Amino acid sequence: MYDAVADPYCYPGTTVLMNIPGLRTQAALDAFETASTTQRADEPLPSGRLSATHYRALHHHLFQDIYAWAGKFRTVRISKDGSAFCYPENIQREMSALFDDLKKQRYFRDLTADDFAKAATTFLATLNAIHPFREGNGRTQTAFLALIADQAGHPIDLQRLEPERFLKAMIASFHGDEKPLLRQIQRLIAP
């Protein structure tokens, strides 16, 4: 849930995001989201070049059954518990810069496991600070992390992700301390 006021993405007078099945309560939407994104995540993920466009395709794949805007960058300002994410007018530019840098760093290939973890940590922290979508950023982040980890030769096991610790680490990274997130990513990398 985001701290948003008079949000055009929501049913009027509510904080429930307008959705394809037309669910009007947060509980029903949450249940539907969990079921459908879990199912979509088990399907082959869209192939691509690990670009910002690929990232959008991944979000579209996971959220296509739920939101008409799946795969599209948000048009409103959002924050979570006081963390204000990138303003919508800067998202395209910041995403291009981040993914251009990923390409320049050769998608973190040919790195030791430790250097890969460090690079992936900074990447993920920046991606989270941008928060390009109105909803579904977390699930797209971890799915993309698994893709780059596979391709860099340091596969990660998302089953080992501890949601509460990972969330705390992501929040710390937002406030400039990437160490807890580095530790979380290190423990996801298969030994």
Ligand SMILES: Nc1ncnc2c1ncn2[C@@H]1O[C@H](COP(=O)(O)OP(=O)(O)OP(=O)(O)O)[C@@H](O)[C@H]1O
């Ligand atoms: N206060 C905060 N400051 C910075 N980042 C946060 C904060 N709260 C949550 N996050 C991060 O935001 C992401 C979740 O974003 P969002 O809710 O759009 O995604 P989701 O996929 O719908 O949710 P979830 O990851 O909880 O399933 C996660 O990476 C989480 O760590």
